[in-house]
Amino acid sequence: MAFLPERARVDELFKGLWITFKSMFEKPVTVQYPEVKRPVRTRFRGRHVLNRYENGLEKCIGCSLCAAACPADAIFVESSENTDDERYSPGERYASTYEINMLRCIYCGYCEDACPTEAIVLEDNYELSFTDRFEAIYTKERLLLPVPEEGKPTPQEVPPGIFTRSVPVMADPTD
Amino acid sequence: MTNEVTLTIDGKQVTVPEGTLVVDAAKKIGIDIPVFCYHPKMEPVGMCRMCLVDIGRPVRDRDSGEIVLEEDGSPKIQFGWKLDTACTVPVSEGMVVEGMTEKVQQGRQEIVELLLTSHPLDCPICDKGGECPLQNLTMAHGPGESRFIYDDKINFEKNVPLGDLIWLDRERCIQCARCIRFQEEIVDDAVLEFFNRGRATDIITNSEPGFDSYWSGNTTDICPVGALTTADFRFSARPWELKNAASICSHCPVGCNMTYNTRREAKSGGDIVIKRAMPLQNEWVNELWICDKGRFAYHFSDSEARLTQPLIRKDGKLTPTSWEEALALVADQFKNAGEGLLTLVSGRLPNEDLFNLRKLTEGLGGKSGLHSYMAGGDLVAQVGLGAGSNLADLGEGDAIVVIACDLEEEAPVWWLRVKAAAERGAKLIVANPRPTKLERYATEIIRYAYGEEVEAVERVAPLSEADNLVVFFGSEGIGLETSEALAQACANLVAELGRVGQPNNGLVGVWPRANTQGAWDIGFRPGFDLAEAKVVYIAGADPVGDDPALAETIMQADFVVVQELFLTETAELADVVLPAQAQTEREGTFTSGERRVQRFYPVVQPRGEARPDFDIAAQIGAKVGLALKGRFPSLVNPELCAETPGYEGLTYQRLAEVSDQWPIVGRGDLYYGGTGYENKQGLGVQLAPSGGYKVSKVSRQDIEKPDGEVIAVPITLLYDRGGMISPSEVLHPRLPEPFILVNPQDSKLLKTTDGMVVGISINDGETSNVVVWEDERIPAGTALVPRSMGVAINRPSTFEIRIAEAAAA
Numbered sequence: 001m002a003f004l005p006e007r008a009r010v011d012e013l014f015k016g017l018w019i020t021f022k023s024m025f026e027k028p029v030t031v032q033y034p035e036v037k038r039p040v041r042t043r044f045r046g047r048h049v050l051n052r053y054e055n056g057l058e059k060c061i062g063c064s065l066c067a068a069a070c071p072a073d074a075i076f077v078e079s080s081e082n083t084d085d086e087r088y089s090p091g092e093r094y095a096s097t098y099e100i101n102m103l104r105c106i107y108c109g110y111c112e113d114a115c116p117t118e119a120i121v122l123e124d125n126y127e128l129s130f131t132d133r134f135e136a137i138y139t140k141e142r143l144l145l146p147v148p149e150e151g152k153p154t155p156q157e158v159p160p161g162i163f164t165r166s167v168p169v170m171a172d173p174t175d
Numbered sequence: 176m177t178n179e180v181t182l183t184i185d186g187k188q189v190t191v192p193e194g195t196l197v198v199d200a201a202k203k204i205g206i207d208i209p210v211f212c213y214h215p216k217m218e219p220v221g222m223c224r225m226c227l228v229d230i231g232r233p234v235r236d237r238d239s240g241e242i243v244l245e246e247d248g249s250p251k252i253q254f255g256w257k258l259d260t261a262c263t264v265p266v267s268e269g270m271v272v273e274g275m276t277e278k279v280q281q282g283r284q285e286i287v288e289l290l291l292t293s294h295p296l297d298c299p300i301c302d303k304g305g306e307c308p309l310q311n312l313t314m315a316h317g318p319g320e321s322r323f324i325y326d327d328k329i330n331f332e333k334n335v336p337l338g339d340l341i342w343l344d345r346e347r348c349i350q351c352a353r354c355i356r357f358q359e360e361i362v363d364d365a366v367l368e369f370f371n372r373g374r375a376t377d378i379i380t381n382s383e384p385g386f387d388s389y390w391s392g393n394t395t396d397i398c399p400v401g402a403l404t405t406a407d408f409r410f411s412a413r414p415w416e417l418k419n420a421a422s423i424c425s426h427c428p429v430g431c432n433m434t435y436n437t438r439r440e441a442k443s444g445g446d447i448v449i450k451r452a453m454p455l456q457n458e459w460v461n462e463l464w465i466c467d468k469g470r471f472a473y474h475f476s477d478s479e480a481r482l483t484q485p486l487i488r489k490d491g492k493l494t495p496t497s498w499e500e501a502l503a504l505v506a507d508q509f510k511n512a513g514e515g516l517l518t519l520v521s522g523r524l525p526n527e528d529l530f531n532l533r534k535l536t537e538g539l540g541g542k543s544g545l546h547s548y549m550a551g552g553d554l555v556a557q558v559g560l561g562a563g564s565n566l567a568d569l570g571e572g573d574a575i576v577v578i579a580c581d582l583e584e585e586a587p588v589w590w591l592r593v594k595a596a597a598e599r600g601a602k603l604i605v606a607n608p609r610p611t612k613l614e615r616y617a618t619e620i621i622r623y624a625y626g627e628e629v630e631a632v633e634r635v636a637p638l639s640e641a642d643n644l645v646v647f648f649g650s651e652g653i654g655l656e657t658s659e660a661l662a663q664a665c666a667n668l669v670a671e672l673g674r675v676g677q678p679n680n681g682l683v684g685v686w687p688r689a690n691t692q693g694a695w696d697i698g699f700r701p702g703f704d705l706a707e708a709k710v711v712y713i714a715g716a717d718p719v720g721d722d723p724a725l726a727e728t729i730m731q732a733d734f735v736v737v738q739e740l741f742l743t744e745t746a747e748l749a750d751v752v753l754p755a756q757a758q759t760e761r762e763g764t765f766t767s768g769e770r771r772v773q774r775f776y777p778v779v780q781p782r783g784e785a786r787p788d789f790d791i792a793a794q795i796g797a798k799v800g801l802a803l804k805g806r807f808p809s810l811v812n813p814e815l816c817a818e819t820p821g822y823e824g825l826t827y828q829r830l831a832e833v834s835d836q837w838p839i840v841g842r843g844d845l846y847y848g849g850t851g852y853e854n855k856q857g858l859g860v861q862l863a864p865s866g867g868y869k870v871s872k873v874s875r876q877d878i879e880k881p882d883g884e885v886i887a888v889p890i891t892l893l894y895d896r897g898g899m900i901s902p903s904e905v906l907h908p909r910l911p912e913p914f915i916l917v918n919p920q921d922s923k924l925l926k927t928t929d930g931m932v933v934g935i936s937i938n939d940g941e942t943s944n945v946v947v948w949e950d951e952r953i954p955a956g957t958a959l960v961p962r963s964m965g966v967a968i969n970r971p972s973t974f975e976i977r978i979a980e981a982a983a984a
């Protein structure tokens with residue numbers, strides 16, 4: 001037989017339309033982005049932030065380990081020495097320049113893994129758009145979180161003898 | 176010939192000379208035995224125990240003395256009941272060394288665990304992190320987990336300045352004593368020592384000012400941890416982020432090989448900047464070391480004061496202009512200058528530049544001159560060191576004469592190499608009017624009065640017994656005229672022995688600049704008449720800065736062009752000032768005092784519009800109708816080599832040749848030799864002397880002696896206030912205030928006291944302020960005046976002390 005019976009084709013048509021009709025009453029899986037945003041998963045890796053301690057000091061000690069770990073060579077760090085008159089971070093040094101090129105970044109999170117002070121963390125923000133390439137370079141100012149309420153902005157003037165360690169002592173990483 | 180010994184290390188057989196240490200024997204066949212305290216250039220001390228190995232020796236029958244054999248016919252090996260340190264045990268025949276067994280591995284693990292008991296977790300910010308032997312050996316041999324309780328760690332002081340240049344972090348020190356031993360054994364400045372005992376052991380400095388040594392930077396290279404770091408590099412980059420470029424130090428005639436580490440820096444507007452200078456191994460020149468001047472005085476290249484634009488004099492003032500205009504003006508003036516043109520250079524310029532400058536001058540029919548207070552380069556070209564010389568080969572049976580120079584101040588690395596030769600048994604004759612540090616090692620000291628240098632050479636006893644003879648002559652206390660006579664006397668001393676051209680024989684000039692010898696070889700000579708010149712062309716020299724009296728003479732010329740890095744006192748008088756590129760910005764070659772031609776490479780980008788000297792000369796040439804090679808030194812170099820006597824056959828390929836060097840240094844082996852760089856860029860080529868020198872009587876009738884009860888004589892210091900060192904701020908605390916040295920007796924005569932600030936005027940010249948330091952070792956009747964320290968002095972001179980003026984100033 002060279003062709004299907006007429007009847008069968010009409011059946012198929014209604015079958016399809018029935019599915020369409022049924023789904024009109026289902027809960028939609030899409031959301032009205034950007035008015036509505038779906039929360040990201042806990043292990044989502046979005047745009048980085050540079051963390052601060054509660055007293056406002058920066059967590060980053062300018063060690064460049066994130067830059068060393070980065071497979072995309074997206075991070076540039078330059079460090080300078082802290083003094084008690086001008087203190088940015090608790091250790092001996094801080095990042096005087098910190099830049100991430102978001103166009104190069106592949107959001108692998110290696111930088112976060114490498115960071116000894118949990119300073120650089122990939123957060124939830126995935127809404128990155130730029131109108132030129134330089135805008136894609138996030139500087140330290142853009143990455144740093146705002147100063148917490150009880151903290152002071154950096155650089156801070158602190159009394160001598162408090163920050164004597166080269167690297168701030170971190171809580172045991174196993175807990 | 177020493178006896179050879181065959182032993183087995185980790186199953187591999189190796190044959191080495193008797194007396195070799197097990198650790199070195201292993202290294203020779205590529206087996207790594209980890210070490211911390213052992214350094215191949217120093218005596219072993221066995222302090223850290225990291226190099227543990229299991230050593231077995233063949234058993235001998237007590238009665239017959241025969242080696243006992245196993246059933247299978249192999250010798251029976253008896254291992255010790257405890258592990259041995261490979262760095263203290265010399266090899267012996269049939270020895271079997273095991274470094275891979277579980278027993279050994281466990282031993283090393285325990286040592287690492289112990290070393291880390293109080294070691295801080297500073298790696299993320301430690302300047303050594305990334306090139307740290309302790310990091311690397313912990314990864315390779317560490318236990319992974321410590322049984323010590325974290326809270327039991329002892330905290331020590333961090334950031335202790337040992338001196339102005341070196342910082343100590345007490346927590347990081349593993350008490351290997353490499354730094355202390357380096358200071359004692361290699362450079363004989365025993366300024367570091369251990370203090371306290373046990374866990375409280377600390378490194379302290381016993382000198383005032385702290386860590387008072389010209390060699391301090393080297394301790395940071397060999398410190399196996401980040402306990403010692405330099406003030407210059409501190410926190411400025413991580414080692415793995417640095418790029419490197421091979422260079423040659425431009426501060427003295429030794430020609431130390433160096434590696435400049437660079438990085439692009441946001442603070443400098445995104446420019447590539449030099450982060451630190453490191454030694455580059457060349458066992459024929461500087462071995463693994465460089466002095467602190469070489470390490471820290473490179474900041475002339477990044478100085479803000481650098482000239483970046485051509486300047487021409489308009490309405491009496493130097494105003495910025497374009498190259499086009501400046502060159503057109505220069506060419507215009509040069510074209511018709513003919514004999515009236517005088518080109519003046521110093522030994523600071525590389526060979527290619529000197530060659531082009533000479534060609535340009537010759538082409539225009541002008542004269543050329545070398546601005547230098549020292550003569551004799553022509554004699555050194557005739558009777559200099561034979562090709563294949565190495566100061567490290569000198570020892571028992573050889574003789575070294577050092578005359579009229581304080582070697583450590585003038586050519587530091589030669590000082591430590593000559594000292595080492597003396598320790599190996601070479602006869603060392605030191606002739607100087609006052610004691611110098613080298614005399615500690617002298618077998619014979621010749622004390623002469625300033626002005627009697629030639630007579631002093633004649634007092635050197637015949638050295639015909641010596642297997643090899645090397646003579647160093649300097650410029651302590653003398654001017655150009657005496658220098659010529661002294662060089663001749665020294666050349667006689669060398670030539671009389673009849674071994675000219677043989678390796679490890681010859682004359683070495685301790686020149687004021689890195690390439691003074693090159694300038695002589697290319698044909699520049701001191702002794703020119705500035706007053707006759709109509710058009711003066713000065714490149715890389717500051718005659719007015721060195722002698723303000725010359726200002727007037729230079730001003731008399733119709734037209735003065737100065738090619739410089741900075742607006743020097745000479746440049747300020749010029750009609751046209753052309754900005755030149757620093758040595759770090761371009762490539763070229765230098766000829767060292769030992770007549771080794773070595774090539775250096777570009778390190779950073781040129782400053783502003785600065786151009787290299789050879790190219791400026793070529794561009795002027797193009798405008799006056801002389802075709803000179805410009806653009807690249809590689810175009811100039813073949814011509815230079817073809818036309819300069821002694822340089823024939825020299826090519827970039829030959830300069831780039833390398834060979835295996837001992838000890839092994841560099842990346843994979845930095846626990847062994849330190850963080851100095853392995854030489855992959857070339858060891859350079861030592862030129863053969865031309866010979867043809869005839870011994871002749873030294874004539875010195877026309878040298879006038881200044882009269883006066885006390886005369887001023889020039890001496891040279893490593894840390895002066897010259898234009899190439901003062902832009903390096905990190906060295907400022909180490910630069911002395913201008914001073915003069917006098918015998919207390921003379922001080923009384925001059926009505927001065929120790930430490931008094933007075934005005935001094937040399938030869939009725941300008942008065943400048945100096946501190947008077949009394950020192951009974953200074954011969955009576957002389958006041959020593961350091962060169963390039965604000966007081967212009969070119970030869971023994973009369974002087975006047977003006978007490979009132981200083982008080983007023």
Ligand code: SF4
Pocket residue numbers: 066069070071072073074075100104105106107108109110111112
């Ligand atoms: S997330 Fe990955 S690619 Fe992006 S900056 Fe970090 S390490 Fe680099």
Ligand code: SF4
Pocket residue numbers: 059060061062063064065066067077095111114115116117118119120
């Ligand atoms: S973010 Fe972390 S890893 Fe990166 S430089 Fe700062 S402290 Fe080091």
Ligand code: SF4
Pocket residue numbers: 347348349350351352353354355378397398399400402403
């Ligand atoms: S400072 Fe460095 S070289 Fe000196 S003893 Fe300590 S670890 Fe060794």
Ligand code: SF4
Pocket residue numbers: 424425426427428429430431461465466467468469470586587588589
């Ligand atoms: S010894 Fe001379 S060449 Fe070597 S680093 Fe010092 S100044 Fe430079």
Ligand code: FES
Pocket residue numbers: 209210211212213220221222223224225226227260261262263
């Ligand atoms: S004990 Fe042998 S290297 Fe320290």
